Amino acid sequence: MNTSEQTETVIERRKFFYQNTKKVAAEFCDASPIHGIRHLAGRDKLLVEKIWWILLFFLSLYFCLTYMYAVIEKWLKDPIIVSFDHQPSSIYSIPFPAVTICPETKVKASELNVSHTFQLVRSGELNESMDAERVRKLLALLQLCEHDLYDRSETVTQDNDMLRLLRKMAIPSFEVFQSCDWKGHPMDCMDLFKTTLTEKGFCYSFNVLANNDLLRKEELDSNYAFNSERRTSQWSLDFGYQSGIGSNAFPHRVITGGYHGSLAVTLKVNKSDVDYFCGNSFQGFKGLLHMPNEYPQLMHQFFRIPLNQELIITVVPQVMSIGERAQQYQPEQRQCYNSNERSLRFFKIYTKKNCEIECLTNYTFELCGCVRFSMPRPPGAPICSLRDAPCCRKAQIRKLKLQAKVEDTEDSYLPKHYCNCLPTCNNIDYHWQVSQAAWDWQKDRLVTLAPVLENVHQSKVIIYFKQANFIPLKRNEINGLSDMIASCGGLLGLFMGVSIMSLVELCYFCTLRPYALWKITENRIAARRTGLPRNKP
Known part of the structure; x- marks a missing residue:
């Protein structure tokens, strides 16, 4: 061509x-x-x-x-909508709330007169060279106070000393509990309540999972002990109770609401031990209701149990579950984690609160080189002293600011120290309502008017579910x-x-x-x- x-x-x-x-x-x-x-x-x-x-x-x-x-x-x-489920559920399907009670009185007067010892140290009449044990007890106790009361330039307590001294000074449980009734039957309070470490010192918890079920001991310092419970859990947040367990399962559960399914606890405080130095004018107890698989924190949420008062706390559970189709979405889309999607270093069980305390622990250790005595800590990590208190508060404030910053921005980039502690897809929140009245317990015929009770204050708290049934919430796919x-x-x-x-x-x-x-x-x-x-x- x-x-x-x-x-x-x-x-x-x-x-x-x-x-x-x-x-x-x-x-x-x-x-x-x-x-x-x-x-x-x-x-x-x-x-x-x-x-x-x-x-x-x-x-x-x-x-x-x-x-x-x-x-x-x-x-x-x-893609997800939260709506009420079609049918109500029985409270028998969920555990009774875990109850943590912390006395406001942190030490027996016979063990340490806090006000007098503090005045002696401040005036220079007492120091560690004179009585090291007494001064260290004061320094340990001041970490539980609501205000800064000590000069941080002074000598501070050592790592293992802190928990040993706090445990030694704590009010023993037999001097805290007068009587306990569970589901209408008298019970030994020592069997129901176990010693628990919180940011308010050593407290007492009912219905909390044992260390073996909640914590990864291989990741924790050997001196850290969360609680003294020993029973094995027969319940999980995702799958509920094991089949065939019955009403004697642990964590405890009840069949009905009202008084017949209640926990009734009578508490007492020796008048000679009452000391207003460490806190404010309130004396009595602080309490918290939470899930059995959660680390109790009383910093942000609690109810008060005043002296010579009777409290009735009615509980309304808010139970959240997730549908099968909703589970197919990414956690950021459904705004929750399944139990197998997020692993924690110190806790075997993921919950939002467990994640937050672990996040704060890691950040405090990175910023301050130590952790607070109540935090789960890795092996060899030192406990923060009074001198480190400003740094610990700074860590907590920075975490809150970081959370607010992330929520205010639409940027998908997450900062380094942001832990993204989403709620669990299956979750239980215990909402409570409190009613209280003055309790003239000396006139109560059921109270033994022995001479030993003449020098004490008493308080009573009764906790039960408001109703035998509840309507659960469910995360469902709004548009497939x-x-x-x-x-x-x-x-x-x-x-x-x-x-x-x-x-x-x-x-x-x-x-x-x-x-x-x-x-x-x-x-x-x-x-x-x-x-x-x-x-x-």
């Missing part, structure tokens, strides 16, 4: 390409059901008509894509993939008249139909060049 023939062939192909393009466009406009397309072709249409329909087409396309974007964005960001496709398809049909077959036709006219016309064109050019009859398509 010479140069002139090649040039002629190129020109002919361009001509056929232009003709074929117009032909495909005309066929598509004539056959497509998409609104407005058929008005864009035809010689009987004026230019102003075509411009009119082009503007309407793109205007309709704009609104269609805008609403489709809103539907897809909502599906990606908020099929719902999103149906919504987008409806918008495409409403604004554009587009269906699945319309999209198939569009693909056909963009691929297969141009290829067929190209093959016809090549056959014509080849036939013209060779002089042979043209093949029919």
Whole structure:
């Protein structure tokens, strides 16, 4: 083929390409059901008509894509809805709340007169060279006070000394509990309440999981002891109680609400031990209700049990679960973690509060080089002294500010020290209502008026579920993939008249139909060049 023939062939192909393009466009406009397309072709249409329909087409396309974007964005960001379940559940299916009680009186007067010892140390009349044990007891006790009361330039307590001294000075349980009733039956308080370490010192907890079920001991310092409970748990947050366990399961549970399914505890404080030095004018006890698998923290939430008062605490559980389809989403989309999706260093069981205390512990250790005495700590980590108290508060404030900063921004980047402690997908919150009244316990016929009780204050707290049933909450999928496709398809049909077959036709006219016309064109050019009859398509 010479140069002139090649040039002629190129020109002919361009001509056929232009003709074929117009032909495909005309066929598509004539056959497509998409609104407005058929008005864009035809010689009987004026230019102003075509411009009119082009503007309407793109205007309709704009609104269609805008609403489709809103539907897809909502599906990606908020695919989960929390709603009430269809049927109520029995409180027998969940554990009775764990109860932690902390005396406001931290030390017996016979062990240490706090006010007098503090005055002696401040005035310089007493120091460690004179009575090291007494001064160290004071320093350990001041870590439990609500205010800064000591000069941090002085000598501070050592690591293992801190817990030993606090445990030695703590009010023994037999001097805290007068009597206990569980489900209407008298019980030994020592069997119900176990010694627990909290940020308020050594307290007493009922229905809390044992260390072996809650903590990873291999990751903790050997001197750290969370509680003295020894019973093995027969319940988990995701799967509930083991089958066939019955009403004697641990953690404890009840069948009915009201007084017959209650925990009634009578507490006492020796009048000689009452000391207003460390706290404020309140004396008595602090209490907290929480899940049995949670580390108790009384810093942010608690109820007070005043002296010579009787409290009735009615509990309304708020139980959250997650549906099967909702579990298929990422934790950031459903805003919760399944138990197998997040692992903690110190705790075997993930909960939001356990995660927060571990996060604060790690950050405090990184910032201050030590941890507070109540925090779970790695082997060899020193306990913060009074001198480190400002640093510990700084760590806590920085964590709160970091949390607020992350919640205020829409940036997907998470800072280094942000722990992202989402709630568990299956969760129990115990909401309580408190009513109290003065209790003239000396006139109570059930109280033994022995001489030993004449020099004490007493308080009583009764805790029970408000009702025998509750309506649980459930995380469900608000719009699945099929719902999103149906919504987008409806918008495409409403604004554009587009269906699945319309999209198939569009693909056909963009691929297969141009290829067929190209093959016809090549056959014509080849036939013209060779002089042979043209093949029919």
